[in-house]
Amino acid sequence: MDFSLSAEQQRQYDRIRTAARDLVPEYSPAEFRKNSWQKMAVLGLVGAAVPQEHGGAGLGALDTALLYEGASEGGADTGLLFAAGAHLFACVRPVLEFALPQTRKALLPALCSGEWIAGNAMTEPDAGSDVSRLATTATRVDGGYLLDGTKSFVSNGPVADLYVTYATTDPAGGYFGTTAFAVDRDSPGLVAGEPLDKSALTACQAGEVRFDRCFVPDERVLGSPGQGQLVFQTSMLWERSCLFAIYLGQQERLIGRCVDHVRNRRQFGRRLADLQPVADRLADMRLRLESGRLLLRRACAGIDEGQDPALWVAMAKLAVSEAAVATSLDAARIFGGRAFLTEYGIEEQVRDAAPATTFSGTSDIQRQLIAREMGL
Secondary structure, eight states: OOOSOOHHHHHHHHHHHHHGGGOOOOOSHHHIIIIIIHHHHHTTTTTTTSOGGGTSOOOOHHHHHHHHHHHHHTTOOHHHHHHHHHHIIIIIHHHHHHSOHHHHHHHHHHHHHTSSOEEEEOOBTTBSSOTTSOOOEEEEETTEEEEEEEEEEEETGGGOSEEEEEEESOTTOGGGSEEEEEEETTSTTEEEOOOOOOSSSTTSOEEEEEEEEEEEEGGGEESSTTOHHHHHHHHHHHIIIIITHHHHHHHHHHHHHHHHHHHHOEETTEEGGGSHHHHHHHHHHHHHHHHHHHHHHHHHHHHHTTSOOHHHHHHHHHHHHHHHHHHHHHHHHHHGGGGGSGGGOHHHHHHHHGGGGTTTSOHHHHHHHHHHHTTO
16 A cells, blocks of 8 residues: 655646645636636646546546645645635536536536636525525426526635536435536526625635526436436535645645744743644644545545545545644644734634535534444
């Protein structure tokens, strides 16, 4: 069992880590698309896990995760990388795996090149963790479906060209009661709201998307009618593993900054690094990071090898997200009062880490999934 990166993987990791210094967030829609998004497209972040025949980089889950981890360690804004991850894992992957061949041919090149941005429209005001009770409905009509309902917290919602969304097609169908769709932004009856005023992951604009008798043709159904849960859960395997590599890179960055700080900062006539409680805290930070990294790479390997990775993915998501929050708070303790000065950037890292235990399935949901995989 080899835990080291190959020479090629290390080269690609170093390349993205260096290039990520140029990834800075823009907040006006035009500048975001022209600068931030296009730069991520050039680096391969928006189409990494898509075969080259469709315009992607042809990477597997592990190499895609390494790409995101390296970009994050290199200093790319966490919210910006989250925007790319939501696009790729929650939207592009479902199109790749479940769309009709002609739909893949029509959509994937633009999604992989950076010409189009995709928005993930699953969450609703009354359906966050419980995605089995969607109020948005899809009514069968000649040639397609009419969508009615409201989605909230749509990642990339205000700037997206395409939305992957889910709606109830059979209220009595249980697991088979929902269907997934790929919907163009300019579809009649679709209204994308203004960006939400968020305090975390601000470079990833999120907003409300409303459907009012929005017609979606049959060729834009992802999978078969009633397979919405399958489409969603398959995308979550990628998102809960590859996207959370962002937080491995963030932790690596924070630990490095903390080590530099405690070597130079003196209190009580000694370096902070010589105080045992400080050293213990840093040791715990490293332990959390490396434990999460091993679980995440094991989960990605399971995806690449065609195994059932559900247990490893849930454990990786839980470990990495909880570690990200704990490590950002530990960094704040180590920096003391300076952590609350914006010039040091520590408070921003705390804000960006905090949502990690909520999105893509809360920590409690991951524990339930782990227990289920254990046969409980």
